[in-house]
Amino acid sequence: MGKRARRMNRRESAEASNGAPVASNDNRGSAIEAFTFGDPEPVLNRASMLDMLECWHNRRWYEPPVSMDGLARAFRASPHHSSAIILKRNMLAASLEPTPQLSRRTFAGMVQDYLVLGNAYVREIRNRLGDVMRLEHCLAKYTRRGVEPGHFWWVPGYQQEEEFAPATVHQLLAPDINQEIYGLPEYLSALQSALLNENATLFRRRYYENGSHAGYILYATGAFANGDVDAMRDALKKSKGPGNFRNLFVHAPDGKEAGIKLIPIAEVAAKDEFLGIKNTTRDDVLAAHRVPPQLLGIVPANAGGFGDVTKATDAFFELEIAPLQSVFLELNDALGFEAVRFRERAKAAD
Known part of the structure; x- marks a missing residue:
């Protein structure tokens, strides 16, 4: 039998690599090297974490599956979301x-x-x-459901918890x-x-406040005198911050045509992406809340508009407000008497 192959050590590997063939497309020795990198992506997507969370308890109360403080802070993240x-x-209260x-x-x-946190x-x-x-x-942000049925806790902060009287709090x-312990918003x-x-x-x-609007590459291939490149570099540095948008003059007597090129890399794309992101995210939020855009004061992009606002109000009340009224009418069954009562609404289109 032959001898077993032995793994080479670091010194032997380095000696063996000398004189090894190099690929023809290997550009490690060139002067310019371009590469991209990004943040590591988690193997488990954060969106699926919610499906695996449980309402764990500390033998006194259950903790919600989602941070109530995070949902409260996200309430004013978008004007369409909060509006x-x-x-x-307002329509329910009226x-x-x-x-x-x-x-x-x-x-x-x-x-x-109920609308922000999914609990009332x-x-x-x-x-x-x-x-x-x-x-x-x-406040649903600080109220917790107890482990024992009919018990609720008030937890505004660490070591400030207080238990409500049993059978006096309804959820x-x-x-x-x-x-089935806590509700989640829609x-x-x-x-x-x-x-x-x-x-x-x-x-x-931040783009407008910090004054860093120079989103470009200055590509120079011409012949410049000594100190010209340093002078251009200093002039470009001074174009940032307060007093920006200055004009830049470059004089190259022996330069060639197209010896200096200004290649924008972010300005035009940022404008288009900003409008696209704002419009797309607005539509997503309105679709989740199922609110007609004309009821939120959104200006239509086309000349036809969004249609009759009174008909949209009637449809919105029938499809959204009336079902929410039925949710709060369940409180009467828990209390044993009629504490929640709504007046009958006449359609605005009549």
């Missing part, structure tokens, strides 16, 4: 007929929590006889397909679009 939620809240136990202000807070909580305030005097809105939740599929809309606006603001 659509505020429109639904359709409410206040009762001795529930005021319009308390109801508006519940509606906003109301607390019974009872008199000494045990009767319900009024209903108090509990309304938007159904979720992965768990717009989660368009949340990334709302955040992208915000990022595009912030990027454009």
